[in-house]
Amino acid sequence: MIDFVYAPPQTPLDIVHQDASLIVVHKPAGLLSVPGRGAHLADCLIARLKDAFPQVLLVHRLDMDTSGVMVFARTPDAQRALGQQFEKRMTRKNYEALVQGAVRGKHGTVDAPLIVDWPNRPRHKVCAQTGRPARTTWQVLAPEDGNTRMKLTPITGRTHQLRVHMQALGHPILGDQLYAEDAGQGWPRLMLHAGMLGVAHPETGEEMVFRAACPF
Incomplete structure (x- = not known):
């Protein structure tokens, strides 16, 4: 196994939206x-x-290898809301994800409880007995060179949920070196992107939808 070297991209901040x-x-x-x-x-x-923005506050996270939309708060009240x-x-x-192989059907749901795979951390695994409930809906967008481009919607928000659920479906996400085995190699990155996030504005309650174009 190749030792991990953290070499994050040195690209400028890509601000999708900002307000007070x-x-x-x-x-x-x-x-x-x-x-870390x-x-x-x-x-x-x-x-x-x-x-x-010195006062910025964390609200949620994305895995290091996943790209896409993240929201941060600028006040404690906004962070709580x-x-x-x-x-x-x-x-x-x-x-949006590119997964290994041709997925049968047009849409479906993976309902599989997840738990930390303690001997193999940071991996997680499906465990019907002691796992926490986890549910993902999926939709095929298009076939792509023998693989499949999909839209994935996490109903719950477990760690590595989409990655483990696609592995359980038999179509791991390409470039996933934790869960995809051979399909994890030969790709420039994990082929998973958080393309859309909808939230209610913490001050006005107005629904706001933010998008970031998929880079692969």
Whole structure:
């Protein structure tokens, strides 16, 4: 196994939206959402945001290898309001993924409880006995060179949920070196992108939908 070297992209911040309550950013693949353990993992999206917006506050996360839309709060009140929306599953989220092989059918649901795979952390696994409920709906967008482009909608928000559920479906996400085995190699990145996020504005209650174009 090749030793992991953290080399995040040095691209400028891609601000999708900002106002007095929140900031929405398009996170690139390969950049941590928050600092990891150790000085070598200090570079992350929220640290870069703090250079421009010192009061910015975390609301949710995306995996390092996943790109896409993230929302941050600019006040403690906004952080609480947005955090409750994520906790109560009041947000709307869609992801785009390129998965291995030809998926049968046009749409479906994966309902498979998940738990940490302790001997193999940070991996997670399906466990019907002790796993936490996890549900993902999927829709085929198009076949693509023997593989399949899909829209994935997480109903719950478990760690690595989409990655484990696609593996359980028999069509792991390409470029996923944790779960895709042979399909994890030969791709420039994890082929998973958070393309849409819908939230209620923490001040006005107005529904706001933010999008970031899929880069693959």
